[in-house]
Amino acid sequence: MNQYTEIVIVGGGISGLAAAYYLERTARKQGLTIHTTIVEKEAQLGGKIATQRQDGFVFEGGPESFVTRKPEAWELCQELGLQERLVGTTSSGKNYVLRHGRPAIVPSGPGSFLATPLLSPGGKLRLLKEPFVKPRSETSDESLGSFLRRRLGDEMVDNIVKPAIGSVYLGDVDEMSVQVSFGRFAEMEQQHGSVVKGMVALMKEKSAARKASGEPRPAKKPAFATLQGGLIELVNTLAERIQGEILRGTAVTTLEHNPAQTKPYALMLSSGRMLRADVVVLATPTFVMADLLDGVVETAVIEQLRAIPYNPVTTVNVAFNRRDIADPFDGFGVVVPESESSQLLAIEGMSAKFPHRAPDDQFVLRAFVGGQNQPDLAELPDNELIDLVRRELATIFDITAEPTQVHIQRWLPANPQPPVGHLAMVAQVERTLARQLPMLYLTGAGLRGQGIPDCIRQSRDVVAHILADLQPTAVHA
Numbered sequence: 001m002n003q004y005t006e007i008v009i010v011g012g013g014i015s016g017l018a019a020a021y022y023l024e025r026t027a028r029k030q031g032l033t034i035h036t037t038i039v040e041k042e043a044q045l046g047g048k049i050a051t052q053r054q055d056g057f058v059f060e061g062g063p064e065s066f067v068t069r070k071p072e073a074w075e076l077c078q079e080l081g082l083q084e085r086l087v088g089t090t091s092s093g094k095n096y097v098l099r100h101g102r103p104a105i106v107p108s109g110p111g112s113f114l115a116t117p118l119l120s121p122g123g124k125l126r127l128l129k130e131p132f133v134k135p136r137s138e139t140s141d142e143s144l145g146s147f148l149r150r151r152l153g154d155e156m157v158d159n160i161v162k163p164a165i166g167s168v169y170l171g172d173v174d175e176m177s178v179q180v181s182f183g184r185f186a187e188m189e190q191q192h193g194s195v196v197k198g199m200v201a202l203m204k205e206k207s208a209a210r211k212a213s214g215e216p217r218p219a220k221k222p223a224f225a226t227l228q229g230g231l232i233e234l235v236n237t238l239a240e241r242i243q244g245e246i247l248r249g250t251a252v253t254t255l256e257h258n259p260a261q262t263k264p265y266a267l268m269l270s271s272g273r274m275l276r277a278d279v280v281v282l283a284t285p286t287f288v289m290a291d292l293l294d295g296v297v298e299t300a301v302i303e304q305l306r307a308i309p310y311n312p313v314t315t316v317n318v319a320f321n322r323r324d325i326a327d328p329f330d331g332f333g334v335v336v337p338e339s340e341s342s343q344l345l346a347i348e349g350m351s352a353k354f355p356h357r358a359p360d361d362q363f364v365l366r367a368f369v370g371g372q373n374q375p376d377l378a379e380l381p382d383n384e385l386i387d388l389v390r391r392e393l394a395t396i397f398d399i400t401a402e403p404t405q406v407h408i409q410r411w412l413p414a415n416p417q418p419p420v421g422h423l424a425m426v427a428q429v430e431r432t433l434a435r436q437l438p439m440l441y442l443t444g445a446g447l448r449g450q451g452i453p454d455c456i457r458q459s460r461d462v463v464a465h466i467l468a469d470l471q472p473t474a475v476h477a
């Protein structure tokens, strides 16, 4: 008889892989005998992490780096021995907003804020009032747009923040939850009355804690980091370390729960095989979770998971010979406000941000097409998409040269756009699941934050829950 606790993880993106890795590592430490199986629909692991290396280029079709302010991805890379492979940004980078068809630099300090053409004198004055704006009395969720409009004024939101956030979340700041995307700022308002005051207090706290501990100031981390060979290195290294089974090119088609069975979960696979499990972790987009749980849990849960909106995006990496370009764009990116006529959501300076991504004589830009307002553009045929991107690059940067490489990656759909009240809804879904489907857990970008560090953090949290729930019944080595 199989003495192992069988754990099946559905989805081999960063959330599923991190869940398997931390499960095995923590179970080993606790002397528990578990066996993990990851089931991944696609032939490649990584989900949205999609690096393609060719001819000396590192093209990223999905995420291209992660923030280090949220430490989980940085820590995981260190723990996996990838420290020598990490590459940080050398500066916090120049960021731009499209204004009258041309990139205008986003101010990064008080001096440049006073000089920027992106805000009128009234808009700048409104920004300076932030520390004196009364905090909201309620603590319930609100939209990110509503939060930022109250704190910083409409101009700052419409001209700078909305396009910047929109290009990341592919949605509208006036619809998405502040608790999911910028929960820390909402907490600062509640605790300190203002975001500026909250940030000052945080810096003082950190400095006092450091002085009290007597520890030297830690080495400064870069704001963003990636890996030499692309983010797929993190995926491949995790896959190498995971000792359980990894089934690639195999979808879970149905899930059944029968509490009378010793192993109460049965998962049917597209290969025809059936897996039995004590524990199931769903690490897929939330609409796939809804499909798998349909008929297994109460309908309200299915409707709630299905209601989380996702928007499509297609990324187009375009490389040029440096010598063909008079003035290569030196910024990390340009975001496009709704008021502009451009059909792009954003353009990223892929080789300006990380020069190792292209041979020295080459220069790479990446265009984002689609999103909430122009979803159909993400589905244009390749030739029309390339024409569109080249037209836009000619208008915005005067680039008319023939590309040396083009790399297209479609995400239909791509990122979740968590609406107001999202976290409360997720907590409610999890309470119902704990009652009706014990030992089944959810993790992933659609739940509590979609950045790579958010996904890793959620999977770490889920692992802690699983092992706590397993302790009374688990088999010890």
Ligand SMILES: Cc1cc2nc3c(=O)[nH]c(=O)nc-3n(C[C@H](O)[C@H](O)[C@H](O)COP(=O)(O)OP(=O)(O)OC[C@H]3O[C@@H](n4cnc5c(N)ncnc54)[C@H](O)[C@@H]3O)c2cc1C
Binding pocket: 010, 011, 012, 013, 014, 015, 016, 039, 040, 041, 042, 045, 046, 047, 048, 049, 061, 062, 063, 064, 065, 066, 067, 250, 251, 252, 253, 283, 284, 285, 288, 313, 315, 411, 414, 415, 443, 444, 445, 446, 450, 451, 452, 453, 455
């Ligand atoms: C264009 C783009 C750019 C981004 N840029 C950044 C960035 O620079 N930095 C950053 O931190 N984040 C970025 N993100 C967000 C981040 O990449 C994702 O949120 C994160 O990778 C999602 O990981 P996940 O494992 O939760 O989900 P996914 O990566 O979606 O993985 C889910 C997996 O489940 C599999 N699956 C689905 N159905 C089944 C089934 N029935 N059976 C088995 N398997 C199934 C899928 O094939 C997939 O592999 C970006 C996202 C996109 C789309």
